[in-house]
Amino acid sequence: MTEWYERSFGEDYLLVYKHRDVQGAKREVHTMISWLELPAGAKVLDLCCGMGRHSMALVEAGYEVTGIDLSDVLLREAQNHDPEGRVAWLKGDMRNLPLEGGFDAVVNLFSSFGYFEEDTEHIKVLKEIRRVLKPGGQFIIDFLNPSYTVKHLVPRSERVDEGQRITEERSIQDGYVKKHIEIQSMDSSSSEEPRRYLERIKLYNREDFTEMLTQSGLQLEHVYGGYGDIPYDPEASSRMIMVGRSL
Incomplete structure (x- = not known):
C-alpha cells in the first residue's frame, strides 16, 4: 500500500508549493545559525530537505551539509539548484537513515514530522536524529503549533496557477490536520481526470514532544x-520551533 507522502511529494507538489521562496529560507537559516552557534564547517543534516532551499542556504553560510528526502522528484529539484554539488543529497526514510553519525546539528523544518499513524514510528525518527548526532549535538524541529492551527484553519481555498485549478480542503480529524488537494486542468477540451492528494500531520503539542524527545x-x-x-505562546504562535541537544 502506497503511503500518502509517497504520492503527494511528486510533480504536482512543485506546483502547489511553488510560492516558497529562497530569500525566506536564507532569513530562517540566519536565525537558526544564531540559535545553534555552530562553528564554520560544522556538519549539518537537513532531514526531509525537500527542494533544498534551506540546505543551500546552510552551505552558503559555511557549513558541510547533507540533505536527505524520500522523494525522487524533490531531490531532483534540489540537485538542479545545486549545479556545483555543494550539498550531499541522499534518498532515505527518516525512520531509518542511510547515514553514520557525526553530525553537529540536525534540522527538520516546516512540519516535516507527524506523517505516520503510530507514535512509535515518530519516536523512531527522533531516535535516528539522536543516533546521527554527535554527543551534545543540536537539533531544530520546526513544527506547526496545534492550538493555533485548529483555531485558524482555513476550511477551503481555491486558486488557478499554470492553467490548473488547485483546490485545498482542510479539516481536523482524529488528532490530525488533514488537507485534501485536487488539481484539475482549466482547458475545457481536456478529458484529464482531476488529480487528488492527501496530506496528513499528527497534532503533537509541546508536552507530547517533550515526552517523545526524552524517550x-x-x-x-x-x-x-x-x-x-x-517567544512561544501556546495559543497565539503560528509555529512551535523546538531547539535542543542530544543527551
Missing part, C-alpha cells in the same frame, strides 16, 4: 513561536 535521548531546551527569536 529518544534528546533534550528540549528552547521553544520559539517563529523565526527571529519570537
Whole structure:
C-alpha cells in the first residue's frame, strides 16, 4: 500500500508549493545559525530537505551539509539548484537513515514530522536524529503549533496557477490536520481526470514532544513561536520551533 507522502511529494507538489521562496529560507537559516552557534564547517543534516532551499542556504553560510528526502522528484529539484554539488543529497526514510553519525546539528523544518499513524514510528525518527548526532549535538524541529492551527484553519481555498485549478480542503480529524488537494486542468477540451492528494500531520503539542524527545535521548531546551527569536505562546504562535541537544 502506497503511503500518502509517497504520492503527494511528486510533480504536482512543485506546483502547489511553488510560492516558497529562497530569500525566506536564507532569513530562517540566519536565525537558526544564531540559535545553534555552530562553528564554520560544522556538519549539518537537513532531514526531509525537500527542494533544498534551506540546505543551500546552510552551505552558503559555511557549513558541510547533507540533505536527505524520500522523494525522487524533490531531490531532483534540489540537485538542479545545486549545479556545483555543494550539498550531499541522499534518498532515505527518516525512520531509518542511510547515514553514520557525526553530525553537529540536525534540522527538520516546516512540519516535516507527524506523517505516520503510530507514535512509535515518530519516536523512531527522533531516535535516528539522536543516533546521527554527535554527543551534545543540536537539533531544530520546526513544527506547526496545534492550538493555533485548529483555531485558524482555513476550511477551503481555491486558486488557478499554470492553467490548473488547485483546490485545498482542510479539516481536523482524529488528532490530525488533514488537507485534501485536487488539481484539475482549466482547458475545457481536456478529458484529464482531476488529480487528488492527501496530506496528513499528527497534532503533537509541546508536552507530547517533550515526552517523545526524552524517550529518544534528546533534550528540549528552547521553544520559539517563529523565526527571529519570537517567544512561544501556546495559543497565539503560528509555529512551535523546538531547539535542543542530544543527551
